[in-house]
Amino acid sequence: xxxxxxxxxxxxxxxxxxxxxxxxFWGEVAENFDWKSPWGKVFxxxxxxxxxxxxxxxxxxxxxxxxxxxxAERGNKLAMIWEPNDPKERFVRYTFRELHEQVSKFGxxxxxxxxxKGDRVCIYMPMIPELMVAVLACARIxxxxxxVFAGFAAHSIADRINDSGCKLVVTADALYRGAKQIPCKAVxxxxxxxxxxxxKVIVYERAQWPVEMVVxxxxxxxxxxxSASTHCEPxxxxxxxxLFILYTxxxxxxxxxxxxxxxxxxxxxxxxxxxxxxxxxxxxxxCTADIGWITGHSYLIYGPLLNGTTTLVFEGVPTYPDPGRFxxxxxxxxxxxxxxxxxxxxxxxxxxxxxxxxYSLDKLRVLGSVGEPxxxxxxxxxxIHVGKERCxxxxxxxxxxxxxxxxxxxxxxxxxxxxxxxxxxxxxxxxLLNQSGEEIAENEQEGYLAIxxxxxSMIRTTYGDHERCRLTYFDTYKGYYFTGDGAKRDTxxxxxxxxxxxxxxxxxxxxxxxxxxxxxxxxxxxxxxSAVVGYPHDIKGQGIYAFVVCKxxxxxxxxxxxxxxxxxxxxxxxxxxxDKIQIVSALPKTRSGKxxxxxxxxxxxxxxSNLGDTSTLLDPLVxxxxxxxxx
Ligand code: WT7
Numbered sequence: 001x002x003x004x005x006x007x008x009x010x011x012x013x014x015x016x017x018x019x020x021x022x023x024x025f026w027g028e029v030a031e032n033f034d035w036k037s038p039w040g041k042v043f044x045x046x047x048x049x050x051x052x053x054x055x056x057x058x059x060x061x062x063x064x065x066x067x068x069x070x071x072a073e074r075g076n077k078l079a080m081i082w083e084p085n086d087p088k089e090r091f092v093r094y095t096f097r098e099l100h101e102q103v104s105k106f107g108x109x110x111x112x113x114x115x116x117k118g119d120r121v122c123i124y125m126p127m128i129p130e131l132m133v134a135v136l137a138c139a140r141i142x143x144x145x146x147x148v149f150a151g152f153a154a155h156s157i158a159d160r161i162n163d164s165g166c167k168l169v170v171t172a173d174a175l176y177r178g179a180k181q182i183p184c185k186a187v188x189x190x191x192x193x194x195x196x197x198x199x200k201v202i203v204y205e206r207a208q209w210p211v212e213m214v215v216x217x218x219x220x221x222x223x224x225x226x227s228a229s230t231h232c233e234p235x236x237x238x239x240x241x242x243l244f245i246l247y248t249x250x251x252x253x254x255x256x257x258x259x260x261x262x263x264x265x266x267x268x269x270x271x272x273x274x275x276x277x278x279x280x281x282x283x284x285x286x287c288t289a290d291i292g293w294i295t296g297h298s299y300l301i302y303g304p305l306l307n308g309t310t311t312l313v314f315e316g317v318p319t320y321p322d323p324g325r326f327x328x329x330x331x332x333x334x335x336x337x338x339x340x341x342x343x344x345x346x347x348x349x350x351x352x353x354x355x356x357x358x359y360s361l362d363k364l365r366v367l368g369s370v371g372e373p374x375x376x377x378x379x380x381x382x383x384i385h386v387g388k389e390r391c392x393x394x395x396x397x398x399x400x401x402x403x404x405x406x407x408x409x410x411x412x413x414x415x416x417x418x419x420x421x422x423x424x425x426x427x428x429x430x431x432l433l434n435q436s437g438e439e440i441a442e443n444e445q446e447g448y449l450a451i452x453x454x455x456x457s458m459i460r461t462t463y464g465d466h467e468r469c470r471l472t473y474f475d476t477y478k479g480y481y482f483t484g485d486g487a488k489r490d491t492x493x494x495x496x497x498x499x500x501x502x503x504x505x506x507x508x509x510x511x512x513x514x515x516x517x518x519x520x521x522x523x524x525x526x527x528x529x530s531a532v533v534g535y536p537h538d539i540k541g542q543g544i545y546a547f548v549v550c551k552x553x554x555x556x557x558x559x560x561x562x563x564x565x566x567x568x569x570x571x572x573x574x575x576x577x578x579d580k581i582q583i584v585s586a587l588p589k590t591r592s593g594k595x596x597x598x599x600x601x602x603x604x605x606x607x608x609s610n611l612g613d614t615s616t617l618l619d620p621l622v623x624x625x626x627x628x629x630x631x
Pocket of ligand 1 (some may be wrong): 294295307370371372374396397398399400435453483484498499500506509510511
C-alpha cells in the first residue's frame with residue numbers, strides 16, 4: 001500500500017528525486033502493487049512521437065489490486081456505499097468481499113456472451129452500484145470499457161460505439177435524476193439502429209420503466225447474474241494493454257477516444273489519490289462526479305479502491321429534493337473526504353447557508369475541487385461554510401488525457417492559496433511556454449501550460465488515430481505535452497489555472513468543442529451556419545453563446561431557438577444546449593473566410609468597448625449589427 005507523503009519537506013524531497021531519477025522513483029512507487037510478473041524497464045518513449053510506455057513487460061490485473069488483495073485484511077470493510085436519488089429509498093452497501101463477488105459474477109456474464117480480452121464494451125448507465133460493477137468486470141476480463149455519460153443523446157452514443165467498434169452494451173431501463181425519470185434503454189435502441197458491431201445488450205432494471213427487449217440481442221442483467229459463478233479468473237494483462245477508452249471533446253467537431261492503459265494508470269491514480277486526499281483507513285470518501293467522466297473513473301472507482309478506501313456513489317443531484325442534499329448525505333454517511341466541482345459549490349452557494357447549517361459536517365476532514373477554475377468567492381464559501389475553516393481545500397488540476405491529478409495541494413501537507421492549484425505532484429514537470437514555445441523561467445508570469453516529461457497515466461493514443469493524438473498534444477510545442485490551458489505562476493512558483501486557450505468550452509465542468517456544438521446546430525434545416533463561443537456564467541463557469549445565420553427569413557425567433565435547442569439535444573444531449581442564441585444576418589469573417597471568433601467572444605462577454613482591429617473583415621458592418629443585437 002502507498003504511504004502518503006506527510007510533510008512539505010518530504011514532498012520537496014520526493015519531488016526532487018522524481019525529477020532527478022524518474023525511473024527509480026516510479027519503480028519504487030510501483031512496488032506497492034501486486035504484479036503477476038515484473039517489468040523490464042520502468043519507462044521508455046518519445047514525446048515527439050506521442051509514445052510512452054510504462055512498466056513494459058510487467059503483467060497484472062487492476063481488479064486484483066482494487067479487490068482481491070484487500071480481501072484478507074479488508075474483506076468485511078465497506079468498499080462502496082450507494083446513496084440513491086430519492087433520500088427515502090434505502091441505501092446499499094458492499095464490502096470488498098461483496099463487490100469482489102459481484103464483479104466476478106458479471107465478468108463471467110460478459111465472458112458467457114463472448115466478450116474477451118481487448119473487446120470494447122460500451123457502458124451507458126445511471127449512477128448505481130451496477131455501473132461500478134460493470135466497469136470493474138470489464139477490467140477483470142481484459143475487455144476495454146468505454147463509459148458514455150448517461151446524458152448523451154443517441155447520435156453521440158452511436159458515434160462513440162462505432163468509433164471503437166463496441167461488441168456489447170450495458171445499460172439500464174431508465175434512470176432517476178432529481179425529479180426526473182429518463183429512459184436509457186430506448187436511447188440505446190435508437191443509437192443501435194446505426195451501429196453494426198454490437199451483438200448483445202445487457203439491461204439492468206432500475207426504474208421499472210417499460211422497455212422492448214430485442215430477441216437474440218437483449219439480456220436482462222438479473223437473469224444473467226442469477227446463475228453466474230462467483231469465481232472469475234482475472235485476465236493476465238500487459239502493463240501497456242488498453243484498460244479503457246473515454247471520449248472527450250477537443251477543438252474539432254469529432255470527440256476523441258482517449259486511451260489509458262493498465263499499469264501506468266493504476267500506479268498513478270493510486271499514488272495521486274493517496275497523496276492528494278491523505279485517506280485514513282476508516283475514512284468514507286465521496287467524489288460527486290459521474291462515472292461517465294474521467295473524475296469518476298480515476299477518483300470514484302480506481303483511486304480509492306486501489307487504496308482500500310470506502311467510496312460513496314451518489315445517484316442524485318445536488319439540489320434534489322433541496323439544496324441541502326449534499327450536506328445531508330455527508331451527515332448521513334459520516335463522510336470524511338469530499339470532492340466536488342466549483343459549479344456545484346456556486347449553485348449551492350446561491351441557495352444560501354441555511355442548507356449547510358442544517359446538517360452536521362463534523363466528520364469532514366478534507367475538501368477537494370475539480371473540473372474548472374474555482375473563483376475566490378466559491379473557494380471561501382466552500383472553505384468557511386462546508387469546511388468550517390478546518391479542512392484543507394485542495395484544488396486539483398488535471399484532464400481526461402492526464403489520467404490523474406497533476407497540480408494540487410496534498411491535503412494538510414502543502415500550502416494553500418485560494419484559486420490556485422498550487423504545486424505539481426511528484427513526477428509531474430509543468431512549464432509555462434510563451435507564444436514561440438519557449439519556456440518562461442521567471443515567476444509572476446503567465447503562459448501556456450505544458451508538461452515536459454512523461455508520467456505513468458498520460459494518454460497513450462486517441463483510439464484508432466494515433467496521428468491525431470500526436471498532432472493534438474505533442475506537435476504544437478515540440479518536446480512538450482500541450483494541455484490547452486493557460487496558467488500563471490506566482491512568486492512562490494504556485495500555479496493558477498486560467499482556462500482554455502483553444503476552442504474548448506467548459507460548461508459546469510463538462511467539456512465541449514465549439515465546433516462540435518456548431519455541427520449539431522447546423523443539422524437544423526433552417527440554419528445556414530453558426531458560431532459558438534463561451535462566455536462567463538455565474539453558476540456554470542462558462543455558458544454557451546451561439547450566433548446563428550438562417551437560410552430563410554425568420555418569422556418567429558422564439559420558435560427557432562426552441563428548435564435549435566431540440567436539435568442540439570437530439571445530436572449531443574441536453575447538457576450542450578446553448579444558453580443564448582443570437583440570430584444574425586452574417587458572421588464576421590475575414591476576406592479568406594475565417595470567422596473572427598475574437599470579436600464574437602467579446603460580444604458574448606458583453607465587452608464591446610474595444611473590439612480590436614476589424615479592418616481585415618470582409619464586411620465590418622456585420623459587427624455593428626451583432627453588437628446592437630447582443631443578448
Ligand atoms: C479541463 C479538462 C480533470 C477532471 C475534470 C475535467 C479544466 C480541470 C481544473 C482545475 C482549473 C480545471 C481545464 C482542463 N480543469 N480541473 N482544478 N482548475 N481548470 O476533465 O473534461 O478532461 O477537462 O478542465 O481547462 O484542461 P476534462
